[in-house]
Amino acid sequence: MIILIIMSCLLIISVVLAITFGPVSIEAKEVAKILYYKIFNIETTEALELLSSSRADIIWNIRLPRVLMAVVVGSGLALSGVTMQAVVKNPLANPYILGISSGASLGATMGILLGSFHWFGTYGVSVGSFIGALLTSLFVFTIAFSGTGRGNTIKLLLAGMAINAMCSAFTNFIIYIAKDAEGIRSVTFWTMGGLTSASWSLLPIPLVTTLVITAFFLTQFRILNVLLLGEESAMTLGIDVTKMRKIYLVLTSCVTGVVVAASGTIGFVGLIVPHVVRMLVGSDHKRVLPISILAGGIFLIWCDVFARMIIHNSELPIGIVTSMIGGPFFIYLMLTKSYGFGGE
Amino acid sequence: MKKNLWLVLLLCLSMTLSACGQKQGIEPEVTEPVTEENQQEIQEVNEHYPVTIENYDGTGERVEQVFEKAPERIVSNQPQAIQLLLALGLKEKIVGACRSVGDVNEKYLDEFNSLNFISENDSPAKEVVLDQNPDIIIGWGSTFGENTLGSVKDWNDKGIHTYLVENSVAGEDSRTLDRIYKDIENLGKIFDVEEKASKMIEDMKSKQSNVEDKVSQIAEEDRVKVLTVQMVYENEFYARSRRDLTTDLITRAGAISLDDEGGKQSIENLIAINPDVLLIINRIDSPAQEKIEALKANKSLANVDAIKDERFISVDYVDFYGGNYETMNTVERLAEGFYPDLFK
Numbered sequence: 001m002i003i004l005i006i007m008s009c010l011l012i013i014s015v016v017l018a019i020t021f022g023p024v025s026i027e028a029k030e031v032a033k034i035l036y037y038k039i040f041n042i043e044t045t046e047a048l049e050l051l052s053s054s055r056a057d058i059i060w061n062i063r064l065p066r067v068l069m070a071v072v073v074g075s076g077l078a079l080s081g082v083t084m085q086a087v088v089k090n091p092l093a094n095p096y097i098l099g100i101s102s103g104a105s106l107g108a109t110m111g112i113l114l115g116s117f118h119w120f121g122t123y124g125v126s127v128g129s130f131i132g133a134l135l136t137s138l139f140v141f142t143i144a145f146s147g148t149g150r151g152n153t154i155k156l157l158l159a160g161m162a163i164n165a166m167c168s169a170f171t172n173f174i175i176y177i178a179k180d181a182e183g184i185r186s187v188t189f190w191t192m193g194g195l196t197s198a199s200w201s202l203l204p205i206p207l208v209t210t211l212v213i214t215a216f217f218l219t220q221f222r223i224l225n226v227l228l229l230g231e232e233s234a235m236t237l238g239i240d241v242t243k244m245r246k247i248y249l250v251l252t253s254c255v256t257g258v259v260v261a262a263s264g265t266i267g268f269v270g271l272i273v274p275h276v277v278r279m280l281v282g283s284d285h286k287r288v289l290p291i292s293i294l295a296g297g298i299f300l301i302w303c304d305v306f307a308r309m310i311i312h313n314s315e316l317p318i319g320i321v322t323s324m325i326g327g328p329f330f331i332y333l334m335l336t337k338s339y340g341f342g343g344e
Numbered sequence: 345m346k347k348n349l350w351l352v353l354l355l356c357l358s359m360t361l362s363a364c365g366q367k368q369g370i371e372p373e374v375t376e377p378v379t380e381e382n383q384q385e386i387q388e389v390n391e392h393y394p395v396t397i398e399n400y401d402g403t404g405e406r407v408e409q410v411f412e413k414a415p416e417r418i419v420s421n422q423p424q425a426i427q428l429l430l431a432l433g434l435k436e437k438i439v440g441a442c443r444s445v446g447d448v449n450e451k452y453l454d455e456f457n458s459l460n461f462i463s464e465n466d467s468p469a470k471e472v473v474l475d476q477n478p479d480i481i482i483g484w485g486s487t488f489g490e491n492t493l494g495s496v497k498d499w500n501d502k503g504i505h506t507y508l509v510e511n512s513v514a515g516e517d518s519r520t521l522d523r524i525y526k527d528i529e530n531l532g533k534i535f536d537v538e539e540k541a542s543k544m545i546e547d548m549k550s551k552q553s554n555v556e557d558k559v560s561q562i563a564e565e566d567r568v569k570v571l572t573v574q575m576v577y578e579n580e581f582y583a584r585s586r587r588d589l590t591t592d593l594i595t596r597a598g599a600i601s602l603d604d605e606g607g608k609q610s611i612e613n614l615i616a617i618n619p620d621v622l623l624i625i626n627r628i629d630s631p632a633q634e635k636i637e638a639l640k641a642n643k644s645l646a647n648v649d650a651i652k653d654e655r656f657i658s659v660d661y662v663d664f665y666g667g668n669y670e671t672m673n674t675v676e677r678l679a680e681g682f683y684p685d686l687f688k
Contacts, residue, residue: 022610022612023610023612023613023616024612024613024615024616052647053647054615054616054618054647054648057615057643057644057645057646057647058612058615058616058644061579061643061644062579062610062611062612062615062644063612065579066579066610125577177464177465178465186575186582189607189608194580194608196579196580196608196609196610197577197578197579197580198578198579199578199579199642201578202578308610311605312605313604313605313609313613314605314607314608314609315607315608315609315610
């Protein structure tokens with residue numbers, strides 16, 4: 001419980017601190033003032049003057065939604081990672097294992113290069129990637145739960161891989177025949193992920209989806225624990241494994257889908273955050289789940305700070321940063337801790 | 345064994361047949377114009393040729409091209425280069441053309457569409473190019489790679505000349521109007537149409553000095569600051585780099601270019617830079633008007649001067665990228681947009 005409180009405090013501090021970082025330098029004191037005036041709706045002359053400055057726009061309309069988006073995306077990916085690893089009972093599982101990322105990439109590529117979702121205006125690419133993510137996961141479920149209807153995990157993983165390969169092939173096909181060098185660059189950027197576009201109007205859908213589904217999963221830690229033990233023990237405890245698995249997969253895909261639509265494919269977060277958390281607090285989902293969600297948010301906030309600060313006046317795709325920072329840290333933990341994915 | 349023999353025979357037969365077919369289809373076209381041209385040029389040949397032109401390969405290394413006579417069969421893989429060739433009156437010599445993301449200037453559209461297109465993008469297959477039996481390939485620097493059009497060395501070894509448009513050559517050099525002059529001059533020499541070429545250059549230069557005379561009246565502190573925006577998506581925009589042609593166009597039109605680092609950026613930078621005028625890239629797949637609407641709709645940008653005063657100027661894809669004969673008209677148009685009072 002204490003660790004939860006500490007992590008929550010860390011998250012809030014990270015949000016506030018991260019807002020002070022950006023290409024335009026704004027003093028921390030001023031940032032605090034702007035946030036204070038805005039949140040508590042203070043209307044003194046000093047406050048109004050400060051709030052009408054462009055610095056206030058930068059803090060309130062650009063940096064704050066961006067940092068919050070980092071929290072949502074990071075938490076969402078960590079949540080999907082934890083549940084996916086439990087559902088398919090495989091330490092290599094991540095939010096993208098069911099081919100969601102490749103489906104989303106295909107949708108985004110169609111949006112960018114073919115203009116397929118043009119009637120959604122500037123949101124075309126996001127809508128495209130969400131549709132792509134949804135269709136691929138539905139497709140994978142249908143395959144995996146066909147036949148015997150019990151949906152074993154091997155079938156699920158294999159179906160995911162097959163869809164993954166297919167979607168990647170179609171994406172590459174579109175890229176190959178496209179005439180548009182700039183567009184291809186956009187696609188490449190998209191697949192490396194980024195939070196640059198985050199705004200208040202893009203935030204609500206991922207935020208609400210992630211919050212609701214997080215709340216649901218926080219009540220499910222017992223079943224997740226049992227799923228990790230294996231199908232037989234779950235059945236002896238009277239749990240309808242197939243049904244629960246279906247529900248979990250659908251919800252996880254929803255989270256991953258909206259998150260991917262908002263930020264592109266950001267690798268590694270959903271895979272390592274759950275493992276790191278398990279190394280530190282053990283494998284009980286009562287702790288793993290909430291702590292992973294908080295840790296994912298914090299991790300992504302700082303990766304994003306790094307991504308926008310490392311190159312002057314330009315941005316690094318965040319997917320590069322997560323793996324660059326996350327990889328070595330993960331390996332360090334593996335070398336220093338003994339760790340065995342739940343079991344030992 | 346017997347079966348194999350039959351197969352081989354069949355293959356040989358089909359090859360000879362297709363070779364015959366090709367000869368019948370193409371040869372009359374090949375020989376007629378060549379002889380005609382030769383007869384006309386025979387007297388000039390001795391005076392004008394050989395011509396040595398300094399050009400580049402796909403990686404930006406210098407390569408010398410020696411022309412013993414005017415090339416007669418051009419393959420060009422880039423609409424911008426094609427537009428320049430059309431301006432030089434070389435339409436009859438273009439035997440293979442390619443399309444790309446942008447159309448050519450309106451005044452060449454009919455001529456352009458009547459060309460023999462060998463590919464819908466700027467990377468035609470090597471054998472398709474070879475099939476046109478060209479004696480020169482004129483194109484865009486980055487397309488001369490091993491996996492695309494093939495390297496400059498390969499083509500030169502086959503006895504086929506190459507000419508890479510100056511503003512497309514790889515390397516650190518900025519793209520400038522001067523390099524368009526260089527292209528026109530070089531192509532004039534290669535095709536022995538120097539008179540026409542120098543007329544075009546003169547025309548461009550007189551327009552340029554007209555503009556420069558006028559804008560020189562503007563005091564240094566009154567010069568407008570201009571930023572180029574290629575794409576906008578919520579709180580993100582895509583900028584052009586200081587080495588792009590846009591920088592030179594803006595500077596020649598008497599303004600200060602704020603373009604620095606190209607690529608995706610947070611609109612926080614746009615707010616911080618606070619340009620007086622925004623140069624918006626117009627493309628078929630993303631019209632300038634759409635981007636202008638998006639910029640105006642973004643509340644955080646309301647304090648930016650260019651957006652507050654609604655000062656947007658759009659520039660077409662063919663003009664800002666590599667440039668053309670008509671690019672000087674764009675410079676005029678920019679200057680008029682920057683300083684409307686001056687051009688009343």
